[in-house]
Amino acid sequence: VKRAPAYPRVGVAIGDPAGIGPEIVLKAAASQRVTRAARLVIIGDARWLERQAKRLKLRWPLQRRTVELVDLANVEPHCVAGSVSAGAGRAAVETIERATELALSGGVDAIATAPIHKEAIAAAGYVDAGHTEMLQRLTGAKQVGMLFWSKSFSVGLLTRHLALREALRAVRANRIVQAVRLFDAGWRQLLGKTPRIAVAGLNPHASEGGRFGHEEQREIAPAIERLQQLGLSVSGPYPPDSIFNRAQAGEFDLVLALYHDQGTIPIKLVCGYDAVNITVGLPFVRTSPDHGTAMEIAGKGIASGRGMEQAILAAARFARRQRSS
């Protein structure tokens, strides 16, 4: 079999076995676009995957030439698709732990992870708020950031799952400088180019020079100035309700959003399932689809594999670039 020299191995964690993870991973593994771009190393329970595949009439066995399976044999016999449980939560975390080990040891070049369920992992006794925090803990990374990447535009978040009231308190010059440096470095590593970064304002119309709020003048503008002195391609603060249109038109590569919904509202509206969630700051490439476990449709065969496919393709693309550089 002839392969491009930089044909990457992508570890694919199936996430919560009771969610749509197994289904969308199987669908992605059957996609030619995916298997032409990467060799998949699927991490999950083989018997459970086989059961799902047969039930949903998806390809089984997997094609050995392009798909490998790391069988954790960790799904409890009484696990039910669509049902949140501690057992499924534990099994989900184990897929991420193994994926991380493989990525750190060089067994895979990048990882793409299917969704986990927050209540399930909490019931299993894990304290992590989500994937991002768990990966930070497992790798000991100092600082991690959530980046939504799409062909239209990309968004980095200053804060993630915080009450808006608390997110406002995090709008500080130091944190903005840190976050932009992190996304800038992550982008250059992933794409080999310097991103043109726009920083959104916090207040309506970016406060119109202080008329509605002072964060733009006191925190955001000083942070941008410092970043420019460091040589980064950064500007702003821009009125939040037009900066995403400008990014979409191609003026910027990445918008720093100052709170969760400021970034996730536009990315979901423009990109739907096509945005890929990337964790920057880790010692390896990690992607995931921009949706959850969708318990209400798990096991029904109607979940779209598109988001997972995009996540794997992005992981393969970034891993190829890192290998060749």
Place this chain on the structure above:
Amino acid sequence: VKRAPAYPRVGVAIGDPAGIGPEIVLKAAASQRVTRAARLVIIGDARWLERQAKRLKLRWPLQRRTVELVDLANVEPHCVAGSVSAGAGRAAVETIERATELALSGGVDAIATAPIHKEAIAAAGYVDAGHTEMLQRLTGAKQVGMLFWSKSFSVGLLTRHLALREALRAVRANRIVQAVRLFDAGWRQLLGKTPRIAVAGLNPHASEGGRFGHEEQREIAPAIERLQQLGLSVSGPYPPDSIFNRAQAGEFDLVLALYHDQGTIPIKLVCGYDAVNITVGLPFVRTSPDHGTAMEIAGKGIASGRGMEQAILAAARFARRQRSS
């Protein structure tokens, strides 16, 4: 000339003469789609309009059969396109005052207003934050609301130009009840139908049952319950970063956004210039395009008349409905 019985008269205020208002009003007045839908009553300075028309090679004189002109003769001789001034601010406010008088006296059936410039009206000594507040003052309306209407979906704002920090303090059950009732009544008046209203949450994922913030449980959910008891078609609070996708897919007519950018980011991204800004709570229909004076391109002939056209067409449509009801 034969006309439909409900051929409405729409008062069109040119707004700040130094902005793009005169240009976009002249462009809209030359549009057959517009002149087939309404008789326009343009309110502004005739000499200034003529000068702009000749300079930009737009139709002049206006077609008398479909366009009437109320000449305020109020633009100072030294007024310059693109330049913010107290004189232009005063002239702009006078166009709105006259449009309001005409609407209140029945001289026109609805009004559509071109943009004004906040610094210019402040320099002219007016205290109003914008059009909406000015119209509230001129009509003595108790409560007014800002609604962005489009064919895709519509958004009502709980608060307008407030620092985000202060907007958070306004997320109170009573205010939400008031606002939803106002938008519901306004919608029924404009469109003759009961709107299906979705209330957005405030925090990421609508707080996931209180994990990130408490406003959903303490303020928003109780407000929705009260509104449902009043018989309104209202539900929520929904995760802010997927409710606009659902509205776009047709599940809801109107989303109540709890702060300015929560509503304006999605509407501008999806609708561009096609969203029409409507003031609800006034004794007459008032619309405007969803953009500003664009001083940097004023007088250059490159402004798009599309937003103004949409605003006039919407005003005509709503006025026709009110006449026929």
